[in-house]
Amino acid sequence: MDVKTLLHHLRKELESIGHEHESREILENLFKRDISYLYAHDDLVVDQNILKRLEEVIEARKLGQPLAYIFNKRSFYGRDFFVNSSVLIPRLETEFSIQELLKLPGNSFLELGIGSGCVSITMKLERPSLSVDGVDISDQAIQVAGLNAKKHLAQVHFFKSNLFEKVTPSYDLIYSNPPYIKTKDMDDLEDEVKKYEPHLALNGGEDGLDFYKKIIKNTPDYLNKTGYLVLEIGYNQKEEIFALLDAIHFTGKCIQDYGGHDRVIIATRRK
Structure with missing residues (x-):
């Protein structure tokens, strides 16, 4: 999966629980990069460890766990x-x-x-x-x-x-x-x-x-x-x-x- 596909997937998942505004914070925490870098390099292939962590974050948010506790920050x-x-x-x-x-x-x-x-x-x-x-x-x-x-x-x-x-x-x-x-x-x-x-x-x-x-x-x-x-x-x-x-x-x-x-x-x- 490339960054562009991941962005689309994340937005869709967050929209389903009414938290689409959190996509930037999630992505910057996952990639340790500014969001502008990800948009400029949306053809990059995403590491499997990041994909796994993303799914964990999405599931935790669906349960209501705050992002601050998910990322401890x-x-x-x-x-x-x-x-x-x-x-x-x-x-x-x-x-x-x-x-x-x-x-x-x-x-x-x-x-x-x-x-x-x-x-x-x-x-x-x-x-x-x-x-x-x-x-x-x-x-x-x-x-x-x-x-x-x-x-x-x-x-x-x-x-x-x-x-x-x-x-x-x-x-x-x-x-x-x-x-x-x-x-x-x-x-x-x-x-x-x-x-x-x-x-x-x-x-x-x-x-x-x-x-x-x-x-x-x-x-x-x-x-x-x-x-x-x-x-x-x-x-x-x-x-x-x-x-x-x-x-x-x-x-x-x-x-x-x-x-x-x-x-x-x-x-x-x-x-």
């Missing part, structure tokens, strides 16, 4: 990160959080719930002078984040902690994108998310606010006087989180993402 803020089913797949929305975080002053940064480590590592790479710590309750997540830190030569400190449990210093910036899906809504998630991504990183309890309540309650003990608490939130959680912040005498502003959805809350002590 997701691009985030212009860099590739290793991911597996132990961590959430980095979302474009979280790149928006990075943009907001980079606008804030500070010399020390703590992330609660690092997952793949993409946020902490990106913060360190974009602001090299920043001291970066990150915690997670999952040993597997810490392992994945450590692999990514090593890959990107990022001098960050990751360790196991249930939120602030084993955190001792105070920080200028504290960030978290905690689980915020209501328990009753977990079954309504897309199959790709519900079947493959870790529920530990998704389920935010009965009202979706379990982790926000814990984080916000304890933040004053770990945030420097002029520091910032930055939270990524669900589209309909702004007012409830503002109320939690008010209870600890913090004030916040909410910033909408490119889709016009409430996305990031930036909070400070009330003056």
Whole structure:
């Protein structure tokens, strides 16, 4: 089979499951080549190992397995990160959080719930002078984040902690994108998310606010006087989180993402 025939076969298979837009990502991962090269050399004969791997990828996608887990890779803020089913797949929305975080002053940064480590590592790479710590309750997540830190030569400190449990210093910036899906809504998630991504990183309890309540309650003990608490939130959680912040005498502003959805809350002590 040549590349041209393979392209046609792949498009047909992906169209049958509504994922025809993924052909470029699949091909570039399979061939380790830019798509323009493949179009320019569509008469090349495809190696049998690639054909075999292609069929495995197609079958996995038909079952709903996300491409990021199939190839153990997701691009985030212009860099590739290793991911597996132990961590959430980095979302474009979280790149928006990075943009907001980079606008804030500070010399020390703590992330609660690092997952793949993409946020902490990106913060360190974009602001090299920043001291970066990150915690997670999952040993597997810490392992994945450590692999990514090593890959990107990022001098960050990751360790196991249930939120602030084993955190001792105070920080200028504290960030978290905690689980915020209501328990009753977990079954309504897309199959790709519900079947493959870790529920530990998704389920935010009965009202979706379990982790926000814990984080916000304890933040004053770990945030420097002029520091910032930055939270990524669900589209309909702004007012409830503002109320939690008010209870600890913090004030916040909410910033909408490119889709016009409430996305990031930036909070400070009330003056």
